[in-house]
Amino acid sequence: MVKWRRGATTAGLILLGTFVITAPFIMLAGANPFAAYGEFLVSPLTSRYSGLEVLVSSIPLILTGVSVALAFRAGYWNIGAEGQLLMGAVAGAGVGMLVSDQSRFLVLPIVILAGAAAGALWALVPALLRVKMGIDEVVTTLLLNPVALLIVTALLSGPWADPETGFPESERIAESAQFPILVPRSRLHLGFLVGLAIAGLVWFVLSRTVAGLQVRAVGSGPKAARFAGISVGRTLLTVALASGAIAGIAGASEVSGIQYRLTGGLSAGFGYTGIVVATLGALAMPTVVLAALLLADLNVGAGSAGRVLGVPSQLGDVIQATVLLVTVGVLAYRRYHHKVLKSEVEEAPGEGAVPEVEEVDTS
Amino acid sequence: MTAAGDSPATPVVELRSISKRFGDVLANEGVNLSLWGGEVHGVLGENGAGKTTLMRILYGLSIPDGGEIYVDGDLAHFASPKDAIGAGIGMVTQHFALVRPMTVTENIILGRTGGAILDLDRAKDLVEEAADRYGLHVEPDRRLSDLSVGEQQRVEILKALYRECRVLILDEPTAVLTPQEIRALFATLDRLRASGMAIVFISHKLPEVMELTDRVTVLRHGKVVHTVETDEVDAAGLASWMVGRPAAPPEPRTHSEPGATALEVSDLSAVGGLDLPALSDVNFEVAAGEILGVAGVSGNGQTELAEVLSGMRKPTAGSIIADGTQIAGKGPKQVIAAGVGRIPEDRHEALVGDMSVANNLILEHLDEAGKRLILDRDRIRANALDLIERFSIKAGPDDLVKTLSGGNIQKVLLARVLVREPRVIVVSQPTRGLDIGATAYVRNELLAMRRQGAAIVLMSEDLDELLELSDRLIVLYDGRIAGRVDAAEADRDQLGLLMAGHTEVA
Numbered sequence: 001m002v003k004w005r006r007g008a009t010t011a012g013l014i015l016l017g018t019f020v021i022t023a024p025f026i027m028l029a030g031a032n033p034f035a036a037y038g039e040f041l042v043s044p045l046t047s048r049y050s051g052l053e054v055l056v057s058s059i060p061l062i063l064t065g066v067s068v069a070l071a072f073r074a075g076y077w078n079i080g081a082e083g084q085l086l087m088g089a090v091a092g093a094g095v096g097m098l099v100s101d102q103s104r105f106l107v108l109p110i111v112i113l114a115g116a117a118a119g120a121l122w123a124l125v126p127a128l129l130r131v132k133m134g135i136d137e138v139v140t141t142l143l144l145n146p147v148a149l150l151i152v153t154a155l156l157s158g159p160w161a162d163p164e165t166g167f168p169e170s171e172r173i174a175e176s177a178q179f180p181i182l183v184p185r186s187r188l189h190l191g192f193l194v195g196l197a198i199a200g201l202v203w204f205v206l207s208r209t210v211a212g213l214q215v216r217a218v219g220s221g222p223k224a225a226r227f228a229g230i231s232v233g234r235t236l237l238t239v240a241l242a243s244g245a246i247a248g249i250a251g252a253s254e255v256s257g258i259q260y261r262l263t264g265g266l267s268a269g270f271g272y273t274g275i276v277v278a279t280l281g282a283l284a285m286p287t288v289v290l291a292a293l294l295l296a297d298l299n300v301g302a303g304s305a306g307r308v309l310g311v312p313s314q315l316g317d318v319i320q321a322t323v324l325l326v327t328v329g330v331l332a333y334r335r336y337h338h339k340v341l342k343s344e345v346e347e348a349p350g351e352g353a354v355p356e357v358e359e360v361d362t363s
Numbered sequence: 364m365t366a367a368g369d370s371p372a373t374p375v376v377e378l379r380s381i382s383k384r385f386g387d388v389l390a391n392e393g394v395n396l397s398l399w400g401g402e403v404h405g406v407l408g409e410n411g412a413g414k415t416t417l418m419r420i421l422y423g424l425s426i427p428d429g430g431e432i433y434v435d436g437d438l439a440h441f442a443s444p445k446d447a448i449g450a451g452i453g454m455v456t457q458h459f460a461l462v463r464p465m466t467v468t469e470n471i472i473l474g475r476t477g478g479a480i481l482d483l484d485r486a487k488d489l490v491e492e493a494a495d496r497y498g499l500h501v502e503p504d505r506r507l508s509d510l511s512v513g514e515q516q517r518v519e520i521l522k523a524l525y526r527e528c529r530v531l532i533l534d535e536p537t538a539v540l541t542p543q544e545i546r547a548l549f550a551t552l553d554r555l556r557a558s559g560m561a562i563v564f565i566s567h568k569l570p571e572v573m574e575l576t577d578r579v580t581v582l583r584h585g586k587v588v589h590t591v592e593t594d595e596v597d598a599a600g601l602a603s604w605m606v607g608r609p610a611a612p613p614e615p616r617t618h619s620e621p622g623a624t625a626l627e628v629s630d631l632s633a634v635g636g637l638d639l640p641a642l643s644d645v646n647f648e649v650a651a652g653e654i655l656g657v658a659g660v661s662g663n664g665q666t667e668l669a670e671v672l673s674g675m676r677k678p679t680a681g682s683i684i685a686d687g688t689q690i691a692g693k694g695p696k697q698v699i700a701a702g703v704g705r706i707p708e709d710r711h712e713a714l715v716g717d718m719s720v721a722n723n724l725i726l727e728h729l730d731e732a733g734k735r736l737i738l739d740r741d742r743i744r745a746n747a748l749d750l751i752e753r754f755s756i757k758a759g760p761d762d763l764v765k766t767l768s769g770g771n772i773q774k775v776l777l778a779r780v781l782v783r784e785p786r787v788i789v790v791s792q793p794t795r796g797l798d799i800g801a802t803a804y805v806r807n808e809l810l811a812m813r814r815q816g817a818a819i820v821l822m823s824e825d826l827d828e829l830l831e832l833s834d835r836l837i838v839l840y841d842g843r844i845a846g847r848v849d850a851a852e853a854d855r856d857q858l859g860l861l862m863a864g865h866t867e868v869a
């Protein structure tokens with residue numbers, strides 16, 4: 001279908017652009033760009049352990065990617081997944097430290113729900129400001145990200161600091177709050193299934209339910225949606241909270257699946273990378289998951305490329321940042337192009353802006 | 364200005380086999396057109412026929428893909444309007460290019476280099492002289508933002524005269540004018556013609572072309588169908604050239620006895636975009652089986668009235684009772700539920716361009732779109748196929764609305780609304796931008812709804828449309844009802860006066 005082909009060309013353009021831009025830097029670092037990309041993208045998939053590591057590092061990206069894509073589909077520009085993720089991590093860790101040896105089947109759902117609730121709560125205020133007062137959510141959601149990080153830091157340097165070492169890390173969460181490992185001798189944890197399930201659920205809601213149709217209508221034509229009697233405000237509010245909740249789950253999942261405690265460095269900017277993932281995935285859930293896997297592959301590859309080729313492993317970050325910039329550039333170009341074309345058509349033929357070449361029978 | 368006595372052996376301007384393509388659309392194909400001093404040349408064609416494109420090429424706004432332009436018999440190349448202006452060509456575009464905070468005189472000299480002071484004086488002289496010679500009355504020191512549309516158009520013409528044009532192009536100049544202003548424009552054009560100017564008059568309104576022009580060129584799908592002396596044709600002949608076959612006569616409007624009052628609007632007031640009062644104390648009733656036309660020069664409250672009646676704008680006072688339900692201040696959802704069908708002036712504000720025809724057709728009644736919460740895709744599709752068939756929409760259920768032509772977009776909207784058999788219909792500019800075929804279709808659908816007993820409020824800037832469809836008319840001026848007229852007795856002059864703000868006594 002057209003949408004798929006368009007998505008594929010966009011992704012192709014982005015990858016090609018990224019390669020062209022980063023190749024000189026790789027050469028400066030003394031490596032062959034083709035070999036380097038092979039190392040970045042292919043080598044992680046050649047061993048069992050690193051292959052599973054790709055899946056592990058895709059977990060937060062799938063969740064934040066889906067979170068951001070859902071919001072963007074409704075035309076709600078949630079840039080605050082990072083803060084929502086951190087608050088979800090705080091809540092997940094809080095629950096994990098409270099419980100002791102209750103059953104996992106009881107505790108894990110609570111951990112996930114707590115993460116979701118905290119993420120949604122963090123998303124609530126900007127959503128209300130947008131819906132009730134028309135205040136731009138891009139700014140408010142973004143500004144709340146450092147606030148969330150400050151809260152984490154404050155907790156870790158005071159009440160939640162490790163009582164034994166005094167390090168800025170919380171104490172370990174109870175065993176019952178830890179996600180089970182899915183594959184022996186790996187770090188692949190339950191969060192992966194949670195991520196896939198949520199991506200599937202969001203896909204289903206958007207494409208197969210009445211509510212999803214509403215969300216899509218609000219996203220691609222808010223005026224027409226309002227005209228048709230859809231409550232745009234309520235739709236945006238719901239989507240914003242759901243988006244925050246999913247990002248919050250990403251945080252809880254990092255605590256319960258990887259760190260087993262709250263740490264300051266728990267998120268490597270996953271909330272921001274989620275924007276790249278969502279954009280790269282063209283806001284469609286199946287491709288968002290693929291985009292998350294691709295970036296995860298790149299992350300893992302960057303580590304080993306450093307060792308094998310002797311290039312700085314920060315090249316991985318450079319490439320990821322370039323992907324982001326190129327993605328934004330391609331999309332901005334698309335939008336600009338679209339607008340220019342549209343305005344030309346509008347300006348030129350006056351009221352006949354829409355071509356009228358059909359023959360209509362007058363019976 | 365060139366004197367009238369120029370040698371008539373060569374046309375002032377000649378276009379030879381001009382072609383221009385936009386993507387898949389051949390907007391102009393092998394177009395020949397010659398303009399002689401002292402003639403008004405009508406260029407007639409349906410929307411999208413390529414009239415504007417051709418004139419933009421002549422004015423240097425657009426570069427043709429093929430063909431030549433000759434001025435006084437010599438080959439010319441227009442890379443920009445500056446070249447065209449240099450060759451004596453002036454154009455009044457469909458949308459004016461005036462600087463609103465500046466005065467009339469300043470606007471006229473704008474874009475001319477040289478001694479500003481001298482120019483200012485000369486411009487003022489010209490404005491006064493033009494008023495005498497051509498009946499182009501405007502006050503030189505007024506600001507553009509204080510002028511009516513008709514006056515702004517006069518400024519555009521003055522601008523062209525100031526640049527000493529010999530060819531004046533007017534692109535659909537009457538679309539924005541009241542009948543009186545149209546008469547004044549025609550008088551001006553008569554005098555300009557007498558002074559030897561070549562005038563291109565673009566329109567898709569036949570009576571105007573018949574009245575004003577000496578020769579007429581009919582365009583269809585970018586090609587010249589015929590160029591003839593206006594005397595040698597009649598309106599029916601021109602119409603059939605425009606559409607490529609004899610135009611369908613409008614369905615005769617049968618007399619129907621209006622039923623009980625279905626829509627009652629009392630003391631309605633509302634504010635517009637800048638919180639300025641847009642409607643004041645508007646009162647009217649519409650009976651079942653009746654069409655009430657709302658006339659007025661655009662910007663006198665029609666848009667706001669349509670929005671208020673559609674639930675898209677909250678009134679500041681007053682009541683609206685539609686089929687027994689109070690809907691004043693209610694949102695779109697309640698208004699739809701009260702049985703009001705709404706067709707707004709901007710179709711793109713009612714349909715989601717990036718969504719399929721099928722989804723748009725169900726959008727106002729999402730409660731019927733699913734079993735429990737899950738979309739019933741078979742039902743949505745069946746509904747779409749049914750409506751596509753009944754309203755002969757040329758599209759598939761999965762086509763995105765934005766890919767449809769204007770006529771088909773309007774049909775999607777009509778289908779969504781009319782299939783519900785609404786008791787009350789609020790419809791604005793239903794045929795704006797549509798070709799003759801689609802226009803006839805839409806008008807006949809509205810008449811059919813009237814026969815079935817719907818109460819219809821019709822806003823339109825097209826006076827002919829209002830007179831053809833309405834039973835009664837109200838005229839809005841400055842947000843108030845300036846007059847009420849029975850359509851059968853309506854007289855264009857009287858309507859024109861009311862539209863210009865004269866009260867009923869006049």
Ligand SMILES: Nc1ncnc2c1ncn2[C@@H]1O[C@H](COP(=O)(O)OP(=O)(O)O)[C@@H](O)[C@H]1O
Nearest residue numbers: 348349352355385390410411412413414415416
């Ligand atoms: N800038 C443009 N880009 C794309 N299509 C255009 C442009 N200008 C005109 N067209 C198309 O060319 C055709 C002729 O348009 P136009 O000259 O405006 O017709 P008219 O003035 O007779 O209504 C239409 O199909 C219109 O959509």
Ligand SMILES: [Mg+2]
Nearest residue numbers: 349350414415
């Ligand atoms: Mg035009």
